[in-house]
Amino acid sequence: MSEDVTPLRKKIKTIRSHCIASGNCAIIAPELFGQDDEGVVVARVTRLSAAQLADAQSAAAACPVAAIVLEDDVGTAE
Amino acid sequence: MSHFTPPAGAPVVDVDFTSSRMCNDPYPVLREIRELGPLVWNKRGHWMTARDKVCREILNRPGSLGQEGAMRNFFGAEAFISIDEVARHNALRGVWMTAFRRDVLMVLTRVIRTYAEDMLETVEARFRTGESPDLVPSFCRPLPAYVIAYMMGIPDGMMQTVVEWSDLMANSASGGFPIDYDNDPAWLAGERAKKELGGYLYEQIEHRRSHRGEDLISQIVHSEVGRTLSDEAMMVNTRQLLFAGNETTANWLAHIVVALARHPEVRRQILADPSLTAQALDEIMRWEPVVHTLPRGVRGDEVVVAGQKLQDGVEVVMLLGGANRDPERYDDPERLNIHRERKANLGFGYSLHSCLGVTLARMEALEATHAFLARFPEYELTAPASSFATFPMRGPGPIHIVPGGK
Numbered sequence: 001m002s003e004d005v006t007p008l009r010k011k012i013k014t015i016r017s018h019c020i021a022s023g024n025c026a027i028i029a030p031e032l033f034g035q036d037d038e039g040v041v042v043a044r045v046t047r048l049s050a051a052q053l054a055d056a057q058s059a060a061a062a063c064p065v066a067a068i069v070l071e072d073d074v075g076t077a078e
Numbered sequence: 079m080s081h082f083t084p085p086a087g088a089p090v091v092d093v094d095f096t097s098s099r100m101c102n103d104p105y106p107v108l109r110e111i112r113e114l115g116p117l118v119w120n121k122r123g124h125w126m127t128a129r130d131k132v133c134r135e136i137l138n139r140p141g142s143l144g145q146e147g148a149m150r151n152f153f154g155a156e157a158f159i160s161i162d163e164v165a166r167h168n169a170l171r172g173v174w175m176t177a178f179r180r181d182v183l184m185v186l187t188r189v190i191r192t193y194a195e196d197m198l199e200t201v202e203a204r205f206r207t208g209e210s211p212d213l214v215p216s217f218c219r220p221l222p223a224y225v226i227a228y229m230m231g232i233p234d235g236m237m238q239t240v241v242e243w244s245d246l247m248a249n250s251a252s253g254g255f256p257i258d259y260d261n262d263p264a265w266l267a268g269e270r271a272k273k274e275l276g277g278y279l280y281e282q283i284e285h286r287r288s289h290r291g292e293d294l295i296s297q298i299v300h301s302e303v304g305r306t307l308s309d310e311a312m313m314v315n316t317r318q319l320l321f322a323g324n325e326t327t328a329n330w331l332a333h334i335v336v337a338l339a340r341h342p343e344v345r346r347q348i349l350a351d352p353s354l355t356a357q358a359l360d361e362i363m364r365w366e367p368v369v370h371t372l373p374r375g376v377r378g379d380e381v382v383v384a385g386q387k388l389q390d391g392v393e394v395v396m397l398l399g400g401a402n403r404d405p406e407r408y409d410d411p412e413r414l415n416i417h418r419e420r421k422a423n424l425g426f427g428y429s430l431h432s433c434l435g436v437t438l439a440r441m442e443a444l445e446a447t448h449a450f451l452a453r454f455p456e457y458e459l460t461a462p463a464s465s466f467a468t469f470p471m472r473g474p475g476p477i478h479i480v481p482g483g484k
Contacts, residue, residue: 017421020436021138021429024175027168039138039429061179064436065422 009073010053012043018067028062029055047073082392084119092121095371096254100469104370105412108400116384117394124255124373124393125383128400130407130424132384136374136394137428140164143383145431146375147393148257152250152268154314156307159322159431167430170315173301177229177294180437186225190442193224194449202453205481210460212476217450218331219245222442226323230316231293232282240278240320246271248325252468255373255395272317279313279320294319319434327439329368329473330359331446336474337362337414338451339459344416349455352448358416359443364402364423365414371470372396372427398424399472457481 012032021039025032032055034042041063048056048070060068084090091114093107094100100107111118112128120126127133136143140162145153150160158170176182197217204211223241224234232240250268251257257265279295286299295316298304304312338345348355373395376388383394402423403411409418426433433439460478467475 017419020422020426020432022432023164023168023430027172027175038134061181062175063180064178064426064433066180067422 009047009050010056010070011047011073012045012056013069013071014041014043015067015069016040018065020065020067022064024062024064025059025068029059032056033059033068041067043068082123082389084125085386088117088119088386089114090119090121093126094122094254095469096252097469101466101472104399104469104472105403108397108403111397112400112404117386120255120395122255124395125388126395126397127384128397128404129384130401130404133372133396133398133401133424134428136383136396137372137424137431140430142377142381143374143394144377146377146391148251148255148373151257151259152247153318153321154310156311157314157318159318162430164430169303171434173298173303173315174294174319174434177297178434178437183438183441186229186438187441187445189228190221190225190445191449193228194221194446197221198449198453202481210478210480212478213335214328214332214473214475214477217446218335218473218475218477219328221331221446222327222439223324225438225442226320229294229323230282230320231286231291231295232320236278240275241324243271243275244321244324247275247321248471249468251371251470255371256393275317275320276313279316280309283309283312283316322433323435323438325471326368326433327435327442329471330363330439330443332473332475332477333366333368334359334362334443334447335450335477335479336459337366338447339457339479341414342456344414345451345455347416348447349451354416355444355447356440357420359440359447360420360423361414361416361418363425364408366472367398367402367423367425368471368473369425369427370397370399370472372398396424454479454481 019041021035023035025041026035032044032052034044036042056070060070108128111126116127116129116132118126144162145160153160158167161167197220201211201216223237227237227240247268249264253262253264259265282295283299286296290296290300298312298315344358348358373393376390376392379390381388405411426436457479460480466472
């Protein structure tokens, strides 16, 4: 087992049943989040690149109902 | 009275939102309306819906079902809560979006807790001297007012006056829909209070121009969009923020205190496991929401809701207490069940105009509940039922308890 020096990657999880369609995520990070016909959050990407992480974190923090969670991506690296 | 009439075949009822029946226990009527159909005509001149899905359909279409009527008249056309044009709305609301982020609000936890503990210490001291203080004016009502005023940089000495203005404003819609803007005494009293609060906020805005702070008023005054706003637009946006941060949470706290008295099993579960509190408070909001009537106005001749074409200009009043007990969304909906599957209810609204301050309100409710139960783990209400001032903005009061039970 070699030591992994790359930072842990994150992936987006949305909890659609918590969403109140405020649209905050889509305002802050439109490249990462959209809304379906009913206004409910839709993640446009799942696994985040290092460049996308800050925007995703802002969107998650701005969600009024914590419907966006950034989880450790424990899958295989690209 | 509105000049609109329902199409033939539409279910028609006559519901008086000002009746004591709707104030004290609206749920049987809300159930009846929900069961009659997706849209039910109120003989008083507007549509109603008590179904969750129909409310979401309406709230998700601010362009065609907008803040045309009561909401816009109440908050002022330039307050972002009245603006349905998405880009403009978001530019204005964006001024405060950072301030209401979860991570930014966390620093207020201690402020909220300290206010709550100080108020409850006074309440407890009054019990010791043999008094039975009403928990609404001594705890539920002032806590959110002090918190939002702290955030806005309004001095504590103004609090009582601000609370009085805010209460009169909250009462504005208590005379029924559609509102008779020229004669309804509740509406006119609210208008006077709005004017006085507005005058005070103009002074505060002017003061922040030369005394920039971290507070919410400074944030709009010195924002990019703020610099393009008229004084009136700045004021109505600030006033809407203060009002919204006041009345709703105060009534939610009152519902919580009453619900936890009537459901000691829920109270004991929270005491044993405080990690359950947040979902319990959400469930209380579903079961007993504060905002019961949310009106929208139809724009244009092509608006169809739940398969029904609606007339231009007619109002649709969403009955959130009915929607929050819609069996299509919730199992066994009349029951308070803190362990039910967590789903967003409509208590904080939905879509473009959903509550900006929901995270703050939840923090306040959580801190208030824990502080209250730390002092009063066991209590009973002195009277079996509390009364409710109005149906549209519904909360119990006065609330008197016997600590430790009778």
